[in-house]
Amino acid sequence: MRSISIRFAVFAFAAILNILPGRAAAPQKKEYLSEAEADKIRDAWATGPRIALFAKFASDRIKKIQYEFAHIDATDQKRTERLNDLMNSYTGCIDDAADLIGIGIEKQQDIRAGVKALQAGIKEFLPYLQDLAANGVERETYKENLSDAIEATQDAAKDIEKASKDMAAPPVRRKPS
Numbered sequence: 784m785r786s787i788s789i790r791f792a793v794f795a796f797a798a799i800l801n802i803l804p805g806r807a808a809a810p811q812k813k814e815y816l817s818e819a820e821a822d823k824i825r826d827a828w829a830t831g832p833r834i835a836l837f838a839k840f841a842s843d844r845i846k847k848i849q850y851e852f853a854h855i856d857a858t859d860q861k862r863t864e865r866l867n868d869l870m871n872s873y874t875g876c877i878d879d880a881a882d883l884i885g886i887g888i889e890k891q892q893d894i895r896a897g898v899k900a901l902q903a904g905i906k907e908f909l910p911y912l913q914d915l916a917a918n919g920v921e922r923e924t925y926k927e928n929l930s931d932a933i934e935a936t937q938d939a940a941k942d943i944e945k946a947s948k949d950m951a952a953p954p955v956r957r958k959p960s
Contacts, residue, residue: 815872816840830887834897837880838904844873845908852920863924870928873908874935881939884946895950902943909936 816824820840827833848869851862880901887894912933916922919929 815868815875830883830890830892831894831897834880834883834887834894835900837876837883838897838901841873841876841880841908842904844869844876845911848873848915849911855920863921866925867928870925870932874928874932877905877908877932877935877939881935881942884939884942888946888949894946898943898946898950901939905936905940905943909933909940912936 820836823836824833827836848866851866851869856862880897884894884898884901886892887897912929916926916929916933919925922929
């Protein structure tokens, strides 16, 4: 009887510790960003520069994918895993950039430079990804992630088009008379 009440007390104490406020939750880190990239995003002072950073990181992922296809090694067993990880990382960067566009418009921030950088990147990314879908080597091993990457890129392009209509016009500066 006594051992049951001790076990109950220990269980109750553990449950209370998990419920109590004040336990600092660890900040979530985007799994697809390196520590240095995450630091750059945190250090960016506004939404526009963050969008530009995500566009740059997406471009880096595309370059790494191109490198993987340029250096095919038949004995490399982790190549498929790397390709899928890179495509997921690319998709995450594009999705986050598109989310920031929505936030920037909602808060009426100046995001023109970031949108312009992302738009320039998408003009390169989308044709490359679509070519991979049509002519890529071993397409079946990364088909789903490639499809997600293409869809995310197309959605981001639509967000950019919408943003260009919704963004407030830049201020007009007049010369003093």
